[in-house]
Amino acid sequence: MFQKQEHVEVKKEIETVIGPSVRVEGNFRGDGNVIVEGVVNGSLKTNQNLKVGKDARISANVWAANANISGEVRGNIKIKDNLDLTSTARIYGDIETKILIVAPGAILHGKCAMVKEVPETPEEKEKKEKTKQKKDPKESVKKMLPKI
Amino acid sequence: MYYYIYDSFVGKKKYERTRAQIETRLTDLGISGRIGRLTILTNFKELVKNGMNKGAKTIVLVGNDETVSRALNSLADQKVTLGIIPIGDLSDNKIARILGIPPTKPACDILANRIIKKIDLGRINRNYFLCSAQLTANNLTIECGKKFSINALKSNNQINIYNLPLLAENQLPIKNLASTPLDGILEAVITPRFNPIVRLFKKTRPQQSLFPIKKITIHNDKKTSILLDGCKIVDTPAIVEVVPQKLKVIVGKERMF
Numbered sequence: 001m002f003q004k005q006e007h008v009e010v011k012k013e014i015e016t017v018i019g020p021s022v023r024v025e026g027n028f029r030g031d032g033n034v035i036v037e038g039v040v041n042g043s044l045k046t047n048q049n050l051k052v053g054k055d056a057r058i059s060a061n062v063w064a065a066n067a068n069i070s071g072e073v074r075g076n077i078k079i080k081d082n083l084d085l086t087s088t089a090r091i092y093g094d095i096e097t098k099i100l101i102v103a104p105g106a107i108l109h110g111k112c113a114m115v116k117e118v119p120e121t122p123e124e125k126e127k128k129e130k131t132k133q134k135k136d137p138k139e140s141v142k143k144m145l146p147k148i
Numbered sequence: 149m150y151y152y153i154y155d156s157f158v159g160k161k162k163y164e165r166t167r168a169q170i171e172t173r174l175t176d177l178g179i180s181g182r183i184g185r186l187t188i189l190t191n192f193k194e195l196v197k198n199g200m201n202k203g204a205k206t207i208v209l210v211g212n213d214e215t216v217s218r219a220l221n222s223l224a225d226q227k228v229t230l231g232i233i234p235i236g237d238l239s240d241n242k243i244a245r246i247l248g249i250p251p252t253k254p255a256c257d258i259l260a261n262r263i264i265k266k267i268d269l270g271r272i273n274r275n276y277f278l279c280s281a282q283l284t285a286n287n288l289t290i291e292c293g294k295k296f297s298i299n300a301l302k303s304n305n306q307i308n309i310y311n312l313p314l315l316a317e318n319q320l321p322i323k324n325l326a327s328t329p330l331d332g333i334l335e336a337v338i339t340p341r342f343n344p345i346v347r348l349f350k351k352t353r354p355q356q357s358l359f360p361i362k363k364i365t366i367h368n369d370k371k372t373s374i375l376l377d378g379c380k381i382v383d384t385p386a387i388v389e390v391v392p393q394k395l396k397v398i399v400g401k402e403r404m405f
Contacts, residue, residue, distance in 0.1 A: 014333070014360050015358065015360075016358060016359055016360060017356065017357050017358040017359075018357055019338065019340075019355040019356055019357035019358075020301075020355050021300060021301050021302045021305070021338070021340040021355065021357065022298055022299070022300055022301060022338055022357040023298070023299045023300075023301055024296055024297070024298055024299075025296060025297050025299065026292075026295055026296030026297055027295050027296055028295070028296045029295065031360070032360075037355060038301070038357070039301070042296065
């Protein structure tokens with residue numbers, strides 16, 4: 001008889017879902033999480049998380065903060081933090097990410113970069129210093145003299 | 149000052165007692181005002197103009213979802229606040245439910261509290277809608293400015309564009325289709341329509357696509373009708389856009405946003 005009206009507040013996260021019945025062409029830019037189950041041609045960019053389903057086909061360069069890929073991507077992938085390639089992932093392009101997880105069965109055909117600069121070995125460091133000394137002998141003498 | 153516009157169905161004998169209760173309550177709360185009745189000879193545009201000429205700052209619609217939808221074009225571009233007193237079944241008053249306005253007499257107390265929110269409206273080819281727009285089409289193309297386009301791979305698709313949250317049968321919002329009228333965004337949902345006989349043999353449900361949009365253009369091979377808020381009809385090609393914070397509405401504490 002007495003029906004309490006429930007106070008239901010709808011909280012929202014912006015999310016885009018590209019379903020299996022849809023094809024997106026052009027430069028797609030999403031503000032929130034993006035889930036791809038269909039076809040994307042062009043470029044795909046988001047500030048947040050990207051999930052690519054196992055039947056999805058992307059022919060585009062991809063940028064995202066984190067990504068979980070189970071489908072096909074033909075293009076370069078740049079991920080800010082974590083890139084997770086599941087067993088059905090097929091990547092034909094270069095990838096750049098901080099943390100990479102590759103499941104058995106995933107296909108990756110391209111270059112893989114995980115740091116911006118390749119760190120030097122101790123031998124290379126020494127060689128560099130010697131070349132510097134040869135170029136500027138005064139500097140090397142100054143270094144040898146004790147500080148007063 | 150308040151101006152009350154009664155829809156034509158509210159004048160029936162069935163609602164006589166409800167009308168009396170509402171009018172008594174409004175008088176008790178000190179917010180009674182002039183009344184305009186929608187008839188064959190009057191329309192919303194004239195009634196709203198009439199109310200504004202008499203100094204009304206708040207126009208209150210006494211009716212259901214269809215009343216609100218038909219009055220929207222007349223109200224959207226005016227500097228008035230909209231109030232609603234819902235009359236009839238719950239299924240005919242989903243907009244009021246989402247805005248947190250209970251039916252009949254308790255709605256008067258909501259009016260008296262005057263919690264006002266500036267909400268977004270959707271607009272399709274100069275026609276405003278508050279809740280949703282719907283069309284069914286083959287070979288559809290949706291263009292999002294010059295950036296990208298969306299094409300449906302299957303032939304028969306239903307497209308729904310939401311400004312308010314979608315309610316399920318239990319009158320609660322559907323989680324995945326949570327839309328709020330305060331965010332400056334509309335949600336476009338594309339659902340492929342399957343042959344019901346084929347669906348019997350396939351266990352999987354048709355998968356929807358969801359796009360948050362601000363402005364899109366819908367093209368189709370043939371002229372297709374778009375249904376706004378369940379009662380107005382507009383044809384393609386159509387430019388669909390959100391008009392942020394367009395309308396001031398009196399809402400209740402139990403609103404869904």
